[in-house]
Amino acid sequence: MPTISKKGYNMPASPIRKLVPYAEQALQHGKSIYYLNIGQPDIKTPDIALKAVKENDIDILAYSRSEGSESYREKLAKYYSKHNIKVSPKDIIVTTGASEALLFLFSSIMDPEDEVIISEPFYANYIAFSTATGVNVVPAICNIDDNFALPSVASFEKLITSKTKAILICNPGNPTGALYSKEDIKQLADLAVKHDLFLVADEVYREFIYDGASHYSIMEVPGIEKHAVIIDSVSKRYSMCGARVGCLVSKNKIVMETVLKFAQARLSPPTYAQIASEAALDTPQSYFDNVISEYAERRNTLVSELKKIKGIKVALPKGAFYCMVELPVKNSDHFAQWLLEHFDVDGETIMVAPAGGFYSTPNVGLNQIRIAYVLNKESLIKAVNILKEALKIYKD
Structure with a gap:
C-alpha cells in the first residue's frame, strides 16, 4: 500500500x-x-463590501495580477498610511488569506531545518505552516500568570542560534489577546537588527484594541526596513473571513521579489474577493x-x-x-x-x-x-x- x-x-x-x-x-x-x-x-460585514460584489457587472471573471490588483494595493497603501505605516503599492503582495502570506514568507526566507522564534502560545496554524515548509519552531514561552506578557529580550536572545532566521509575533495576539507595547516592539526590532534576523508581525487584529491603548506596528520603527514583514488580512477587520484575502507587506525588495515568485506559481488571488476587500477600505470609522x-x-x-x-x-x-x-x-x-x-x-x-x-x-x-x-x-x-x-x- x-x-x-x-x-x-x-x-x-x-x-x-x-x-x-x-x-x-x-x-x-x-x-x-x-x-x-x-x-x-x-x-x-460592511454593506459597502457586499454591494461591490452584488452590483458588479463583470462579464469575464478573469485572473488578477499575481501580486493583487493595482487599485486594491494603492488603496491598501493609503490605509496603512493612516496607521503611520508608510509603504507604496509595490511593497504589498495580496494573498489568499494571511495563511498563504505566511506560507509564502516561510518558503522565501527559510530553508528546511532553519528556525523561527515565536512567542508561545501562538496561532495553531503557525505549526502547520512550519511543518509544510520544514522549518523548526522555537518557542519563547509566555505565561498566563503574567497575562501572557512578551518574554524579555534576553529570553529571546538566548534562543537565537546559527539556524535562526526570524522572530514571529502576533500583535495583538491570537490566542491570548496580549498587546505588545511600543517599547516591546522597539526592543525586538533592535534584536532583529543586531542578529540580522527578520522580524515578522501578524497584525490582523490591529483595529481590535481596548482600554484606550493603541497599536504600534513593527513598520513604524525606523531603520528596520530590511528586516520587517507584516502579515495582514481582511478576515477579522471587516468580518470577511470567507473572502480569504490577506497580504504581505515589506520594504525589503529581495523578499518581495521572492514572495512574488510563489504568488505567480499559484497564479492570482481571487478577483471578486479583492473587489469586496477594496470596497471595504471605504468603511467609515x-x-x-x-x-x-x-x-x-x-x-x-x-x-x-x-x-x-x-x-x-x-x-x-x-x-x-x-x-x-x-x-x-x-x-x-x-x-x-x-x-x-x-x-x-x-x-x-x-x-x-x-x-x-x-x-x-x-x-x-x-x-x-x-x-x-x-x-x-x-x-x-x-x-x-x-x-x-x-x-x-x-x-x-
Whole structure:
C-alpha cells in the first residue's frame, strides 16, 4: 500500500476544527451549541463590501495580477498610511488569506531545518505552516500568570542560534489577546537588527484594541526596513473571513521579489474577493467604533462571568477577541469532547478550543482553553453558565 509523506504524517490537526464531528453529532441529537471555538465574528460585514460584489457587472471573471490588483494595493497603501505605516503599492503582495502570506514568507526566507522564534502560545496554524515548509519552531514561552506578557529580550536572545532566521509575533495576539507595547516592539526590532534576523508581525487584529491603548506596528520603527514583514488580512477587520484575502507587506525588495515568485506559481488571488476587500477600505470609522465598543463589552462580560467560577484562571485580553482560560481539569481536549458528547444544560452545550494545540512545547497548556468572544453578551453569559455547571460534575 502506498504511504503518505512524513510531512503529511506530522501535519497537525487543527485544535480549533478537530472537534467538528462531535459538534455535528451533538446537533443530530438535538442539542444547541454556543460556538466559542473559532474566531468567526457575528458582526455584519460592511454593506459597502457586499454591494461591490452584488452590483458588479463583470462579464469575464478573469485572473488578477499575481501580486493583487493595482487599485486594491494603492488603496491598501493609503490605509496603512493612516496607521503611520508608510509603504507604496509595490511593497504589498495580496494573498489568499494571511495563511498563504505566511506560507509564502516561510518558503522565501527559510530553508528546511532553519528556525523561527515565536512567542508561545501562538496561532495553531503557525505549526502547520512550519511543518509544510520544514522549518523548526522555537518557542519563547509566555505565561498566563503574567497575562501572557512578551518574554524579555534576553529570553529571546538566548534562543537565537546559527539556524535562526526570524522572530514571529502576533500583535495583538491570537490566542491570548496580549498587546505588545511600543517599547516591546522597539526592543525586538533592535534584536532583529543586531542578529540580522527578520522580524515578522501578524497584525490582523490591529483595529481590535481596548482600554484606550493603541497599536504600534513593527513598520513604524525606523531603520528596520530590511528586516520587517507584516502579515495582514481582511478576515477579522471587516468580518470577511470567507473572502480569504490577506497580504504581505515589506520594504525589503529581495523578499518581495521572492514572495512574488510563489504568488505567480499559484497564479492570482481571487478577483471578486479583492473587489469586496477594496470596497471595504471605504468603511467609515463609525463601523469600527461600534465594533470595538461591542467587543469591549463582550470581553468585560465574559471575564466578569468567568471570574465567578471557582478554581479557574483568566487572562485579561488587551486586544483581538480571544480569552485564555485555565481550568481545573487535566486534559482540555477530553473535556471539550465530553461537553459535546455527554453534557448539556436544558439541551444546550458549548464548543471551546483546547489550548494544547496553541503550544509547541510538549505537555503545556493541556488544562487551558481558548474562548472566542464572538457571540452577543447574553449568549456569553449562558455559555459561561454551561461551563460552570459542567465543571461541577466533570471527572478527568
